[in-house]
Amino acid sequence: MSARLSRRTVTIPLGMAVASALAFLPNVASATEAAPQVSAAKSATADGDALSYVVNVRPGHSSASVQKAIAKAGGSVVVAYDQIGVIVVHSSKADFAKNIRKDKGVESAGATRTAPLSPQSTTEMWAPEVLTGAELEAATAASADEQEPLQGLQWDLPMIKADKAHQITLGSSKVTVGVIDTGVDDTHPDLAANFDRKASVNCVSGKPNTADGAWRPNAGESPHGTHVAGEIAAAKNGIGMVGVAPGVKVSGIKVSTPEGWFYTEAVVCGFIWAAEHGVDITNNSYYTDPWNFNCKDDPDQKALVEAVSRATKYAEKKGTVNVAAAGNDNWDLGGKTILDPGSPNDSTPGDRVIDPKKCLDIPAMLPGTVTVSSVGAKGIKSSFSNYGQNVVDIAAPGGDSTSYQRPDAPATSGLILGTLPGGQYGYMAGTSMASPHVAAVAALIKSTHPKAKPGQIKSLLTKGADKTACTTPYDINGDGQIDAVCKGGKGQNSFYGAGIANALNAVKK
Secondary structure, three states, X not given: OOOOHHHOOEOXXXXXXXHHHHHHOOOOOOXXXXXXXXXXXXXXXXXXXXXXXXXXXXXXXXXXXXXXXXXHOOEEEEEEEOOOOEEEEEEOOOOHHHHHOOOOOEEEEEEOOOOOOOOOOOOOOOOOEEOOHHHHHHHHHHOOOOOOOOHHHOOHHHHOOHHHHOOOOOOOOOOEEEEEEOOOOOOOOOOHHHEOHHHOEEOOOOOOEOOOOOOOOOOOOOOHXXXXXXXXXXXXXXXXXOOOOOOOEEEEEEOOOOOOOOOHHHHHHHHHHHHHOOOOEEEEOOOOOOOOOEEOOOHHHHHHHHHHHHHHHHHHHOOOEEEEEOOOOOOEOOOOOEEEEEEOOOOOOEEEEEOOOOEEOOOOOOOOOEEEEEEOOOOOEOOOOOEOOOOOOEEEXXXXXXXXXXXXXXXXXXXXXXXXXXXXXXXXXXXXXXXHHHHHXXXXXXXXXXXXXXXXXHXXXXXXOEOOOOOOOEOOOOOOOOOEOOOEEOOEEOOOEOOEOOXXXXXXX
């Protein structure tokens, strides 16, 4: 598995012991001195190193005139999103960003990556823990009446009362959740009936590719998006597992390269596509590469924040609720400083100490986004989950090491069951798995209140959550050392936000 995906998803290779989950847990470090900031623009030291850029048009100025300036500065326009004044550009000019920022019609501009553009190729990924034939048979034999064959393994459903919500409604087929991710295998037997093809697309280049099946992961690519889609809307059809909202639709909005990079131009494309193709909820279980945090005092990173912010605001204005994973580094996103050891992650990362109030993890920390932390099978913050007062809005099951939080029988794994490409099922864990639970609950709210606006849906989501007090002291591995400090009271704190998502309240209130 690529290192960048692990910041949202913790996966277990087939055949490894459960204890191996510990290898993916964050190694918390501290630093007293920040390393020099690395600017994306510095990576292209000479003409000929092609980079991708976003150019943000200043409000009140003409996109057409800016495009002329782009050409003059040595750039070629890939696509212009005039709805939000964001232009995706390729250029091999080392000083392109510096020069285009001088144009009076440009508010900001920056490189979206630090490595030159190159042909895409597949790489080996860590595989999820795939259910074996024997495990499938055992789970099916142990399943209760009126349950899906694998539902007994889904401890996450009763935790958020999704099983009880299903007795009232499965959700509306008029509601679509867009999975902005690595692609969705819509041929999976538990997803095919609920897949919205018209709302699906490949946005990897920054420009929509609507070719049939372009939204699917190719062989060797991450199963991440397919797993997320199953958590949301695996059908209640007597096959396999069941999603939190098995009556709603899901669409695949593919934004990651085969290597697992989620670049700004693709993310912007994804949000614009969702906004204009009837997507009611987006799930965002990723962070925008190559910076763990985008600092507004850096001209490149500032432009990336601006571009994605414009896209998410546009989507919400069009009626879309955006839900995002908080991340897997056990970082306090509401704290004073964070040691970021992995930026930029597509070239040569270096240590830097950032202020999370000025440097944002996008889209999770953008205003208006529903930010989700993860809990394990005992309802305690997952060992890896980021947290933060006034950052985390709500919590949901994302799994944890089974040795830390073991579920009640018949479930055997502390991870989250989901669909995998090729008709398979398997376990994954991370805030990547928590976020789709919340997206699905939001979809149930939209199903129950079809005329509800994004603000109303978000309000019902947090008001309906099960208020959860701080876990104090938080020593998840029992070694006598405090692993994180929770701040706030029951119903509004840094670990769980408003509480743990509740699907039953979503369909009753």
